Amino acid sequence: MPRLSMVEAIRDAMDCKMAEDESIVVFGEDVGYFGGVFRCTEGLQRKYGKSRCFDAPINESGIVGVAIGMGAYGLRPVAEIQFADYVYPGYDQIVSEAARLRYRSGGEFFAPIVIRMPCGGGIYGGQTHSQSPEALFTHVCGLKTVIPSNPYDAKGLLIASIEDDDPVIFLEPKRLYNGPFFGHPDEPITPWAKHPLSEVPAGRYVVPLGKAALRREGKAVTVVSYGTMAHVAEAAAEETGVDAEIIDLRSLIPLDIDAIVGSVEKTGRCVIVHEATLTSGFGAELAAQVMERCFYSLEAPIQRVAGWDTPYPHAEEWDYFPGPARVGRALLKAMEA
Amino acid sequence: MPRLSMVEAIRDAMDCKMAEDESIVVFGEDVGYFGGVFRCTEGLQRKYGKSRCFDAPINESGIVGVAIGMGAYGLRPVAEIQFADYVYPGYDQIVSEAARLRYRSGGEFFAPIVIRMPCGGGIYGGQTHSQSPEALFTHVCGLKTVIPSNPYDAKGLLIASIEDDDPVIFLEPKRLYNGPFFGHPDEPITPWAKHPLSEVPAGRYVVPLGKAALRREGKAVTVVSYGTMAHVAEAAAEETGVDAEIIDLRSLIPLDIDAIVGSVEKTGRCVIVHEATLTSGFGAELAAQVMERCFYSLEAPIQRVAGWDTPYPHAEEWDYFPGPARVGRALLKAMEA
Amino acid sequence: MSGRLSLHVPEPSVRPGGRPDFSHVSVPEAGEVPRPPIDVNPSEIRDFAYSMIRVLDDRGEAVGDWAGPLSAEELRKGLRDMMLTRAFDARMLLSQRQGKTSFYITSLGEEAIACAHRKALEPGDMCFPTYRQQGLLIAAGWPLVDMMCEIFSNEKDRLRGRQLPGLYSSKEAGFFTVSGNLGTQYPQAVGWAMASAIMGDTRIASGWIGDGATAETDFHSALVFASVYRPPVILNIVNNQWAISSYQGIAGGEAAKFAARAHGYGIPSLRVDGNDYLAVYAGSLWAVERARANLGPTLIEWVTYRAGAHSTSDDPSKYRPKDEGAAWPLGDPVERLKTHLILHGHWSEERQKQMRAEVDAEVLEAAKEAESHGTLHDGPKPSPATMFEDVYKEMPRHLREQRQQLGV
Amino acid sequence: MSGRLSLHVPEPSVRPGGRPDFSHVSVPEAGEVPRPPIDVNPSEIRDFAYSMIRVLDDRGEAVGDWAGPLSAEELRKGLRDMMLTRAFDARMLLSQRQGKTSFYITSLGEEAIACAHRKALEPGDMCFPTYRQQGLLIAAGWPLVDMMCEIFSNEKDRLRGRQLPGLYSSKEAGFFTVSGNLGTQYPQAVGWAMASAIMGDTRIASGWIGDGATAETDFHSALVFASVYRPPVILNIVNNQWAISSYQGIAGGEAAKFAARAHGYGIPSLRVDGNDYLAVYAGSLWAVERARANLGPTLIEWVTYRAGAHSTSDDPSKYRPKDEGAAWPLGDPVERLKTHLILHGHWSEERQKQMRAEVDAEVLEAAKEAESHGTLHDGPKPSPATMFEDVYKEMPRHLREQRQQLGV
Numbered sequence A, B: 001m002p003r004l005s006m007v008e009a010i011r012d013a014m015d016c017k018m019a020e021d022e023s024i025v026v027f028g029e030d031v032g033y034f035g036g037v038f039r040c041t042e043g044l045q046r047k048y049g050k051s052r053c054f055d056a057p058i059n060e061s062g063i064v065g066v067a068i069g070m071g072a073y074g075l076r077p078v079a080e081i082q083f084a085d086y087v088y089p090g091y092d093q094i095v096s097e098a099a100r101l102r103y104r105s106g107g108e109f110f111a112p113i114v115i116r117m118p119c120g121g122g123i124y125g126g127q128t129h130s131q132s133p134e135a136l137f138t139h140v141c142g143l144k145t146v147i148p149s150n151p152y153d154a155k156g157l158l159i160a161s162i163e164d165d166d167p168v169i170f171l172e173p174k175r176l177y178n179g180p181f182f183g184h185p186d187e188p189i190t191p192w193a194k195h196p197l198s199e200v201p202a203g204r205y206v207v208p209l210g211k212a213a214l215r216r217e218g219k220a221v222t223v224v225s226y227g228t229m230a231h232v233a234e235a236a237a238e239e240t241g242v243d244a245e246i247i248d249l250r251s252l253i254p255l256d257i258d259a260i261v262g263s264v265e266k267t268g269r270c271v272i273v274h275e276a277t278l279t280s281g282f283g284a285e286l287a288a289q290v291m292e293r294c295f296y297s298l299e300a301p302i303q304r305v306a307g308w309d310t311p312y313p314h315a316e317e318w319d320y321f322p323g324p325a326r327v328g329r330a331l332l333k334a335m336e337a
Numbered sequence C, D: 001m002s003g004r005l006s007l008h009v010p011e012p013s014v015r016p017g018g019r020p021d022f023s024h025v026s027v028p029e030a031g032e033v034p035r036p037p038i039d040v041n042p043s044e045i046r047d048f049a050y051s052m053i054r055v056l057d058d059r060g061e062a063v064g065d066w067a068g069p070l071s072a073e074e075l076r077k078g079l080r081d082m083m084l085t086r087a088f089d090a091r092m093l094l095s096q097r098q099g100k101t102s103f104y105i106t107s108l109g110e111e112a113i114a115c116a117h118r119k120a121l122e123p124g125d126m127c128f129p130t131y132r133q134q135g136l137l138i139a140a141g142w143p144l145v146d147m148m149c150e151i152f153s154n155e156k157d158r159l160r161g162r163q164l165p166g167l168y169s170s171k172e173a174g175f176f177t178v179s180g181n182l183g184t185q186y187p188q189a190v191g192w193a194m195a196s197a198i199m200g201d202t203r204i205a206s207g208w209i210g211d212g213a214t215a216e217t218d219f220h221s222a223l224v225f226a227s228v229y230r231p232p233v234i235l236n237i238v239n240n241q242w243a244i245s246s247y248q249g250i251a252g253g254e255a256a257k258f259a260a261r262a263h264g265y266g267i268p269s270l271r272v273d274g275n276d277y278l279a280v281y282a283g284s285l286w287a288v289e290r291a292r293a294n295l296g297p298t299l300i301e302w303v304t305y306r307a308g309a310h311s312t313s314d315d316p317s318k319y320r321p322k323d324e325g326a327a328w329p330l331g332d333p334v335e336r337l338k339t340h341l342i343l344h345g346h347w348s349e350e351r352q353k354q355m356r357a358e359v360d361a362e363v364l365e366a367a368k369e370a371e372s373h374g375t376l377h378d379g380p381k382p383s384p385a386t387m388f389e390d391v392y393k394e395m396p397r398h399l400r401e402q403r404q405q406l407g408v
C-alpha cells in the first residue's frame, strides 16, 4: 500500500474526487498554479484545468460566499482558507448562510461545500498562524466539523466531506502535515512513512463522519481528543504508564457520543484534551455531555487540558502548547481521585 | 427613585457617561437622528451633537473596525450592532483585532470599546432577529461578555463596560427592553415600572463586571442563568415549587465562579439555562466548571436547558424558546436523581 | 499648520417638518444616454455612471436608443405585473395590521425594477433577491397563494414557518432563498454565475442589493470576484434613497454615484431611471445579453424612491417629511407606464380602473385561499416536529434526541 | 442564444522559464501629470488613476509640477534611510537563515515608499502599516536594536516574544501594532482619523495595504467610512505586483487600476511611481496637506515591484521568472535617487560605497547588541509568566489560575 504524508493524502482525496466528478472545483488563495502554501493542491490545476482549480482573491468572505453560490448551483466546491486564523472574515457567510441555506429554504437550496483550513500551532507561527477555532463552528447548527489526525483518516474523511451534502469545516492540523507529532519539539521530525496510518489505499474510500477511532485501548481512564492531541495523548500515556484508552474523535459534529460514553462507563475517568483555548472550547461541550451521560460512572472529576486562554504566542510556543507533560499530569490527577 | 425601562436605563447610561466624558462617542446603524431601531440612543445626537452620536453605514465590520481605531486614538466608542444576528461580518475585527490589540502590542495599544447589541428571541423575529451568540465571544480571550437582565443592572453594567479598558460585548435581551418576561407569551406584557429592578438611580453608578446576582435564595438546586432566562427560571421555580436558588451571572467573562460554586456546594444540584443553542453554548463551559469544581458535592447530573440546535424559527418561536415548562421539567429532574 | 479638524456627518437635505427637496437629484432628459454595443469597453462608458438612462419622457413618449421593442401587449402585461405587485403589497400590509402575520415589507414605488427586470431573464436564470423584490416572483407568474402561505407561516408554507414573512424561496422560479442578512447574497450570485461559466452552461445570475447595503463588505467581495473571473452576473443596486432611517448619503451616495463603484473593478455600469418600466427592461436586457455572450458582469444602479415605510416596524415620518414621496422627481412607475400606453392609444383610464379591480380581486381570492390554510396565530400551522428537519440533510442523533425531548 | 459560457481566470504574462515581460505596464514620462491644488474636486483628477506621477526621469533629472523642494541634505538622508532599510533587511534575512528567528519579511525594492512617506508626516501622526513597512520606523530614526529584539523575541522585546518577527508596535514612533491579518488595520486607520476629527485635533492617520489585500472586505469598509465622514486619512495601496504566488490580476488589477477604486467613493486618488523617492514624497505631501486642511481622505496607489521573496517561507522561483525583478521598468529606488544626486553633483559613487559600508556597520553593531539580549532559540527570553499578561488590562482570575498551573 502506498505511504503518504498528510499533505499527500489530502491532495489525493481531492484528486481522486475531481477525477470522478466534474462538479468538484478547488480554489483558494495560492492554490492554483502554485499549489497552495502547504502544497495540498499541487498539480491539480495542471491536471484539471484552470476552471476547476484556481487562485482566489485574498478575501475569505468572498471565497466562502462564491462557494455557497456554486454549491447552490450544483457544484461541490472545496475551498481552502490559507490558515484557520484567517477564516473570521468569512465567518458570516459560513454561519449566516452556508449553515442556514437548507433550513431557511425548506430544503430547496443547500451548500454542499467543504472549507479546508490548516489549524493548530507548533510551527512558530505566532498568534495568526496557530489557532484552533473548532468551537466557533461546533456551536453553529447546520455545520459539520471534522479534524483528521493522520493520512489515512485525512483522505477518507475529506472524501466523505466532499460527498456530504452539508457544509463541512475541515480542519487540518498543520503540524501533522509532514509527520506525526507527539509534542516533543526537540525530537527530530519523523516522516509519516514510518507510521502505520500513512498507509493510504489508492482510489476512493470513506471514513464516515461521526465515527470516532480508538487509538489505544486502556482500562484506567478515557482520553477524548482529536487532531494533533490524539498523538500527544498517546505519548502522555506511554510516558506516564497510565493505562489510558484514547479516543480520536475525527469529527466533532456529528459527534460519536456512543464511543465516548462506552469508554467512560468502562474506565470511570475522563480527560479531555485539545489545543484550542480552554474557556468555551469544544472540551466544555464534551465535559458537559460526559457528565450528563456518565454521571453515575464517574469516579473522578473530568479533567480538561487545553491551550491557555491567551493568544498563541510566538516565542513561548512550547509553554503554550498542551504537551505530553501537561496531559500526563492530568492523567495522573484523574487517577489520583 | 425614577422607574426606567431597560431601553431607558441603557440610554441613561450613555447619556450620563457622555455628559461627563467627551471621549465617549456613540454610533451605529440608525442610532443618530432616529435614535436607534429600539430607541436606545434617542435624543443623544440632539444633546451631544453629530460628531458624538451619528449614523453609521450598514457595515458591521467597518463599525467595529473604526471603533477600534477610535479606541486606539483614545476615545471610548460605544458602537451599536442593530441585532446580534448581524455581528458576524464584524467578527474578524472583534476576534482578530479588538481582542488582541493589547496583547500583541505589549500593552501599547488597546481597544476600550463597547459593542452593544440586542440579542435573544421572543419577538417573532425569526432566525435573523433572535440569536444569542454569547458563546462565540466567551471562547475569545481578550473579550469581556456582559448580559443584563433588568434596568438597574443594564445601566450599571453599561457604565462599568464603558469605563472598562478592555473590549466589552454588551448583549441586550431585546425581549426585556420594555418589560420583564417570564416566558409566557400569552400573558399581557407588564411594563418594567412594576418591577423592583426598574428603580434606577440618577447619575453614575456601576455594577461591576464579574459579579453575579442572587435572584432567589433556595436550598434544593442551583440555577445558573442570565438575561431573559433569569426571569424564566424564577417563573419555573415558582410554578414547580422547587426551592431553587437562582443566580443571574450578569457577566459571563469575567465569570463569578465563586458565586456558582458556593451555591452548588450548598444545594448539590445544578441546572444551567440559556436561550442560545445547546451544543457548545456557554452552558457547556458552566457545566464543565461546575463539574470540575463541585464534583464531590454534586448529587445529580447537571442539567442544561437551552435553545434547540436549530436556527430560531419564526412561527414555532414558542416551541423553540426554553420556557418555564422546560426549565421546570429540568428542575424536577434534577431533584429526582 | 492649518486649523483644527472636524468630522463631516452627511445629512439629508430635509427632515420632518421641512419642505421636500430633491434639487440634488439631477434628472437628465429621456433619451440622452446612447445605447452602446454590448461588447463596449467599460472604460468608454464611465460617464454613464454620472447620468441616467431614461426612456419615457415627461409626456410619456418613449425616446432614444434605449426605447425598446416591447409590444403593447407586453407593456400591458408589465403594467399588470406592477399593479398586481402593488395590490399584493397592500393586502399583505393590511394582513399584518390585522395580526395575521408578524411583519411585512412592501415594494411600493419600486415595482418597475423587479417586474421589468424579470422580463429580461430566461427560465433557468437565478435571481439572488433582497426582501424587496417580490415583483420578480409576481412577474414570473408565481402563485400568490404560495407567497401568502409563506407570509402567514401556515401549514402550506413550503418553508414550514421558519422564515420571516416575505423571505421566499423558489428554485423553480429562479428566486434564491432570501436572507435576513443584508448583502450576503451578492457574492453568492457571483459564485452561482461562476459555476455556470465553469460548467459551460448558458444560465446567468442576477444579484440584488439596496443602496444602504452597498456599504456591506459583501458588496466588495462580489465586485472583486466578478471583476476577476468575469462571470455572467448582473449586479443590481436598488437605490431607493433610504436604508431604514438613514439616507443614501450615509452609504456614500453623497460623495459619489453608486454606479461609479463599478469603475474601480473594470466592470461596466449603467445608471437607470428605476421608475421607468421601459428603461428598466432595456437596461436589464443589455446586461443580460452581455452576460449571456460571455462578456461578463454588469452593474446597474436603479434610481428610485422607497415610497412606503421600510417595513411594518418602521415609521418614516420620524425621519423624513411625510410628503417627500410626492415630490420625488421620477414619478410613479405605474402612472408613467399607464400614461405611455394611453398616449399611444393602447390603454385607457377605464381599462386601468378595470385592471385595478381585477388585480384586487385576484389578490383577495388568493388571500382567502391562503388564509384557509392558517395564519400566524390562527388555524393550521406547520408541525413543531419539522423544526428539527433541514438543519442537516439527515437528522443527526442529537437533533433526534432534542425532538424527542420536545415531545413531538 | 449565444454560445456557452466559460470562466476567465487571469494569468500573469509569464511564468518560470519564460522571458520577463512588463509590456502591460505602461510607464508615462516623468513630469507628465500636473499637480492640482489640494482642494481640487476629486472628479477633476479621475484620469490620474490611469496615469502615473513620476518626478525622476530616465536620466535622473527631477521634472514637472511634482518635483519638490527637498534639499540635497534631505535627499541624502532619504538615500541613507533606504540603504539602511535594505541593509537591515539583508541582515535579518541572514539571521533567519542562521536560525536566530523563525521568519522574516524584507521590503527589497520598495524602500522609497515607506521612507519618503514617513518624511511627509509629522510627529503625532499615526501609521497603520503592514508587515512590509519597516522603512517607516527606520526613516523615523527608531532604534534598530529595538526592532531586532522584536525579531529575535528576546528578553528586551517590548512585545515579549508574542508577535511574529517584524510585526512591530511603536506608539511613540506613530507606528500602530502590525496585525498578521491582512487588511484589518485599514478601517482602523480611518477610525483613528475620525477620532482626531471628532476631537478637533490636527493629527492624521496613514493606512497601508498591499495590492493582494485590497481584495479583502476591510478595504471596502475603510473606503466607505472615509467617503462618508471625510476624516484626515491617507489610504496607501502598495502595488508590488504580487501577493504571495498570485499576481495583482487575481486581486482585480488586470481589469482596472487600484487607484480607480477610489472613484466610486468620491475619494481623490493618485497613482505614483513608488520607486521614485521624490515622487513618493511629493504625492504623500499632497495627501498630508489635504488631510491636515480638513479636506479629507486621499487614496494613493504606489506602483512598485516586490524584488525579493514574499517572506522567508516563500520561493518565488516557483511562480515567476527569476530575473523578473531586473526587468521591472521602474528600476531600483536606491539607484534612481543616487543617480539624481550624482547628476546634480551632490553625491558620488565613492560616497555611495562609503555610505553602504556605514549602514552595514550600523546594522551589524545593532545586531550584535540585540543578539546579546538573546535570539529565538538562544540566550535570554521573555519569561513564560508574561504570556498571561496583557490579555486583559488586569489579569482575571481564570488566567491567574492558569499561570499557576503552568507553574511560572
Ligand SMILES: Cc1ncc(C[n+]2csc(CCOP(=O)(O)OP(=O)(O)O)c2C)c(N)n1
Binding pocket: B029, B058, B082, B086, B089, C130, C132, C180, C181, C182, C209, C210, C211, C212, C213, C214, C238, C240, C242, C243, C244, C306, C310
Ligand atoms: C447584516 C445586516 N445588518 C443590518 C441589518 C438590519 N437592516 C435591515 S434592512 C436595513 C436597511 C437596508 O437598506 P437598503 O440596503 O437601502 O435596502 P432597502 O430596505 O432600502 O430596500 C437594515 C439596516 C440586516 N438585515 N443585516
Ligand SMILES: Cc1ncc(C[n+]2csc(CCOP(=O)(O)OP(=O)(O)O)c2C)c(N)n1
Binding pocket: A029, A058, A082, A086, A089, D130, D132, D180, D181, D182, D209, D210, D211, D212, D213, D214, D238, D240, D242, D243, D244, D306, D310
Ligand atoms: C486575512 C488574511 N488572509 C490571508 C493571509 C495570508 N497572507 C499573508 S501575506 C499574503 C499576501 C499579501 O499580498 P499583498 O497584499 O499584495 O502584500 P505584499 O505581501 O505584496 O506586501 C497572504 C495571502 C493573511 N495574512 N491574512
Ligand SMILES: [Mg+2]
Binding pocket: C210, C211, C212, C238, C239, C240, C241, C242, C243, C306
Ligand atoms: Mg434603500
Ligand SMILES: [Mg+2]
Binding pocket: D210, D211, D212, D238, D239, D240, D241, D242, D243, D306
Ligand atoms: Mg503585493
